[in-house]
Amino acid sequence: MSAAEKIRHLKLVLGEEHKFLQKEFWPMPDTLPALSPGIPKGAIVELLGSAKVEWLITFLKSNPEFKIFWAEREQSVLPTALYQRGLNLENITFGLFGEDMMQPLRRIIQSQSFEIVIAPQIFDEIKTLKALQLFTEKANTSLFLLSNKTASTAWPISLQLEIHNSERNHLYVDVLKQKHSMTEGLTLTGG
């Protein structure tokens, strides 16, 4: 039995399954690998891998009503590419904050004005991530952290996905961590 399966089994034994149902989720579109039950609202999601932005864009595209804040250290994401892939630029606000990301992120999340906040994963301290987790939970905002490093081991992160392009231009998603469901440790393909 793998470690992931053991954890899943333990969660079932502890009767935590009913807790998953209390959480609200954004549904996954058919064009992406089926991640059950979806993306948790009011939680931190860490995305890794070479196709993370493509995956994220497809997810955002399926929810056109989202108001999105895209925070970066310096301008790197190309708005034209987002538009080409079907996102409405009127719903996206960009912010360039340099290294000091925590304070503006706190403000943005606490304002409850954006359903989705996207930021680079530059937070190593558990304390910082814990604060962000509390803010997101209170505001019911999903915070996507785009990571270029290895997966963080911090507990406040609810969902960790590693996304790559496969041979046939499909995405395959490694669910590295999933607090609110039982698919942790699985690899999902499709799209």
Added chain:
Amino acid sequence: MTVACLWFSQPLDLAKIAEHCLRLSPQICFSKQALFIEIGKCHKLYNEAGFLARLQVILRRLHLKPSVGIERDIPYSLLKAKYRTTTLVSLPLTALIEMADPFNRDEVLQKNILKMADSLIDVGVRNLAQFQTVPLKELVNRYGPLSILCMQRLRGEVEIPWAHWKPEEVVTERTDFPYFEFYGELEPILFELKKHLDLVFLRLRARDLKAQKMQVRLGLEASSQQPERERIFDFDFVFPQNATKSALNVIKERLYKNFQENPILMPVAYLETKVINKVKGTAGQKNLLHNREEVQEKRQALIAQLIEAHGKENIFQAELTEDRRPEKSWRKIVPFKGEKKVTRNFEEQIPERPTYLIYPERIEIVAQELIFRGQSYPIKSMSQFYEKISGGWIESDDQKNTFERYYFTVELERTEQTSLKMSVFEVLGVGFFLHGYFG
């Protein structure tokens, strides 16, 4: 009627000067360069000499030196101030413009008078005295009602209606601190400021207005340690403000930064809050069916605060442009300002752009290897060139500004299963450049 006219050689904000002149007479109006004061009805308060003496005091205080003319009506007082004479022989035909349109409002009328003056000069009429001798019948036949208007004004037959002007209402609050209550702490100042803003926005809301520009003044006790007497903070809000909370957040941001950089060492003597510019508000009852307006206002308040803290260039929305170069294919706009957006059908026109764009960086491609910053990466596949972008010659005369790029996509092998797609362009004769990557 006795009218005094102040003629300024340069266009000025005459509303402010008019406000100062209100102590001389309540009947005032102005154009871009001329200020008219009706003084005939104030003859019991002062005579002409007394008026001029009082006016000189005001003008000296404002550091202004206009020429002043006092005459029986608006056009003649303007002529006296501008040409320093009302003798018709000395006045050129172009003075008919001041006669016909003393408030400088009708450009078409002025143009037509100029045309008339030009044609009259051709037939030997050179000044207003000669113009007055031309029979009106002949003028009307040739120049129509325009000539009647000029002649009537010249003869003083028609009185010009006095343009209405009322000084703009100023919304301001001031608190004095005579007992050295606090020194350079920000919190008590913000506490007072909140009270000011509450009152200011109550007044604005009652008039269905919003604050666009605001000024906060901090008066300081003078000392040798800190010679500055006043700190002035001007706020031009990104979105017109109508609530204390959002405005206070923006103001707090600026004050906090200023107090950190330049602490106040002396007691604060007074705090003044003034609304400089107001715009129309959105009157109406709260929508009971949805709260879209409130959410939008909340979002705007956040954006205004972020812009104050991080600058306009760092908080933005994107709008597409017509430029084909990836780096210039979009531009920054102020978020949620309702600016007109360019919509383009990109899918048909332009190949898919990389999600991340970087400043073009030189690379080398040698035999299925991509060399970037001294490191080589195996190439999994490389597309044929799919797009040529050239141009730049129209932007400046400099030949160096022109460009010709041939774009490719290069897929680098990362692991057996995964790969990384890059956007690369070649400049013929120069080499390859990495411009972005997908994913």
